[in-house]
Amino acid sequence: MHPRTTITPQLRDWILTTTRDGHSVTEVLRLMKDNGYDPRQSRSIVAEVLKLPLAALNAAAPGASPRGLRTRHPEAPEVDVDGHLVGISLSVENPALRVLENLLAAEECEELIALAQPRLKRALTVASDGSNQVDQRRTSEGMFFTLNELPLVGRIEQRLATLLGMPVSHGEGLQILHYLPGQEYEPHFDWFDPQQPGYDTITAVGGQRVASVVMYLNTPAQGGGTAFPELGLTVTARRGAAVYFAYEGGDQQSLHAGLPVQRGEKWIATKWLRERPYGHSHKA
Ligand SMILES: O=C(O)CCC(=O)C(=O)O
Numbered sequence: 416m417h418p419r420t421t422i423t424p425q426l427r428d429w430i431l432t433t434t435r436d437g438h439s440v441t442e443v444l445r446l447m448k449d450n451g452y453d454p455r456q457s458r459s460i461v462a463e464v465l466k467l468p469l470a471a472l473n474a475a476a477p478g479a480s481p482r483g484l485r486t487r488h489p490e491a492p493e494v495d496v497d498g499h500l501v502g503i504s505l506s507v508e509n510p511a512l513r514v515l516e517n518l519l520a521a522e523e524c525e526e527l528i529a530l531a532q533p534r535l536k537r538a539l540t541v542a543s544d545g546s547n548q549v550d551q552r553r554t555s556e557g558m559f560f561t562l563n564e565l566p567l568v569g570r571i572e573q574r575l576a577t578l579l580g581m582p583v584s585h586g587e588g589l590q591i592l593h594y595l596p597g598q599e600y601e602p603h604f605d606w607f608d609p610q611q612p613g614y615d616t617i618t619a620v621g622g623q624r625v626a627s628v629v630m631y632l633n634t635p636a637q638g639g640g641t642a643f644p645e646l647g648l649t650v651t652a653r654r655g656a657a658v659y660f661a662y663e664g665g666d667q668q669s670l671h672a673g674l675p676v677q678r679g680e681k682w683i684a685t686k687w688l689r690e691r692p693y694g695h696s697h698k699a
């Protein structure tokens with residue numbers, strides 16, 4: 416282990432204030448360099464303070480595993496998925512991001528909520544050693560469906576597979592999350608950090624995550640959008656709509672957060688896609 420760098424309270428405050436004021440991580444690193452910090456050291460300091468994977472801050476991100484499949488980005492204005500019309504109302508190129516309208520019908524959203532509600536537990540995140548952990552950064556409650564667990568789940572998985580040109584087998588089980596007022600999911604990446612010790616365990620089956628689809632199952636009365644701080648973009652949470660985004664391990668632009676719900680509640684279904692088929696047989 417390397418000795419940990421001591422971070423003065425002043426420097427910690429400055430990094431937090433500067434990023435909260437809307438400056439990007441790249442700018443923070445540049446300012447630190449201008450002030451005489453060794454860039455390698457500033458990267459670990461900023462990663463530590465902002466709780467970001469170090470790999471995200473390293474200019475040359477290591478190409479982790481053999482390259483598997485990538486999703487196809489849906490093209491505006493709309494895509495007909497076996498008779499179900501999905502609208503594309505916003506497109507970003509870096510990262511590839513699409514806001515999808517009418518991905519789910521209102522009845523599908525309601526049914527997913529009703530099925531998930533009795534099975535909710537405090538949401539976990541994947542720890543750096545590969546285990547699941549309770550994380551203060553994610554205060555919502557959640558549950559997972561196994562792949563194709565119910566006809567409705569299978570139908571949605573097939574719709575996503577057709578829309579994104581990625582076999583159903585590359586998907587992790589659909590996750591449902593429920594947020595109450597004040598609950599949020601702080602800025603994070605969905606890809607796994609190749610520099611973390613648990614990376615090989617986490618990616619042994621399925622490889623790296625390559626894309627995410629966050630589907631909104633209801634419309635929170637206020638707040639609860641999905642923010643992309645590096646893009647200055649917030650996607651509104653509206654029932655039936657979704658945000659799809661794709662990335663590579665090491666990518667910085669896909670940093671995102673579930674903003675605090677201010678009034679009402681928020682329900683989402685998240686689908687994470689892997690570069691290779693994800694073994695589902697080990698799941699209970
Ligand atoms: O709650 C949101 O809007 C974002 C959820 C998210 O980032 C995730 O499930 O990975």
Ligand SMILES: [Fe+2]
Pocket residue numbers: 603604605627671
């Ligand atoms: Fe996420």
